[in-house]
Amino acid sequence: MDTEQHQLASSQDAPLPPVVLITGALAGIGRATALAFARLGSRVVVSGRRPDAGEALAEELRALGAEARFVAADVRSEEDVSKLVEQAVESFGRLDVAVNNAGTEGTPGPLTGQTLESYDSVFDTNVRGTLLPMKYELRVMQRQGFGSIVNISSTMGERGAGNMSIYVGSKHAVEGITKSAAIEAAAYGVRVNAVAPGPTETAMLDRLTNTPAGKAAFYATVPLRRAGTPEEIAEAIVFVASEKASFITGQIVRVNGGRTAS
Numbered sequence: 001m002d003t004e005q006h007q008l009a010s011s012q013d014a015p016l017p018p019v020v021l022i023t024g025a026l027a028g029i030g031r032a033t034a035l036a037f038a039r040l041g042s043r044v045v046v047s048g049r050r051p052d053a054g055e056a057l058a059e060e061l062r063a064l065g066a067e068a069r070f071v072a073a074d075v076r077s078e079e080d081v082s083k084l085v086e087q088a089v090e091s092f093g094r095l096d097v098a099v100n101n102a103g104t105e106g107t108p109g110p111l112t113g114q115t116l117e118s119y120d121s122v123f124d125t126n127v128r129g130t131l132l133p134m135k136y137e138l139r140v141m142q143r144q145g146f147g148s149i150v151n152i153s154s155t156m157g158e159r160g161a162g163n164m165s166i167y168v169g170s171k172h173a174v175e176g177i178t179k180s181a182a183i184e185a186a187a188y189g190v191r192v193n194a195v196a197p198g199p200t201e202t203a204m205l206d207r208l209t210n211t212p213a214g215k216a217a218f219y220a221t222v223p224l225r226r227a228g229t230p231e232e233i234a235e236a237i238v239f240v241a242s243e244k245a246s247f248i249t250g251q252i253v254r255v256n257g258g259r260t261a262s
Contacts, residue, residue: 018043018097019042020034020045021047021097022044022045022099023084023129023133024075024103025046026054027053027202027203029233030048031057035064037066041065042097043068045070045088046061047075047102051072054071055070067092071088075130076125076129076132081132081133085133085136085137095144096148097147097149098134099152100134100151102129102130103125103129103152104122105164106122122167123166123170126167131177134151134177134192138185141190145189149192150194150237151195153174154197154198155196155198156168157194174194178250191245193240194253195233196252198254199219199228200230223259227257228256232255236253
């Protein structure tokens, strides 16, 4: 075989970079996760509801050398979610990893003051917005015979918290759905896990703590005495999604500075 033929054969044999789909990718943990996968050379599809921010993120990912595409979608809409997964596969031919990150904390307050509107707002985004993407991601991955799904939960998916009943309930639901889906998907060679961040330096944490004093009091509940960064959570997501975690499925990986250690 001459040099040119050898180089052609080698390029044909080289595995293509994995295809990664991320919902809620335009800020915080989702954005950090998209950047982390892009730096690894993955082909990345990012999704959210703000086209300008989405296109800007896709351009930033391409500047890192990754193939990237933004697809506008509202995870509460089955039509949007179906088209999102379809377009990801049309763009890159398969789906290796899905990170279901879209979420909201809703309006904190006593249970006695909650409304159907506040319930619908949180559960439609956090629970329906995890379940619907999984439905279509799993259909693709099961046909392929491989794939890894990572859902994003929270420390509050394990514990209760005063004035956060609806959010806590939604994250408990995400963890239950994750475990059940993992059992269903295992026979097809597909893994399903969740990463559950503790306090993380995002706009959501700022909203929940309100003031520097409130934030300091929150940090005091964490054995490491600080919040995590979106980049630290992203590294955990990348690991759980990867073949380095090939024997991990149906698990909730808690990344919270020791907050649930006792």
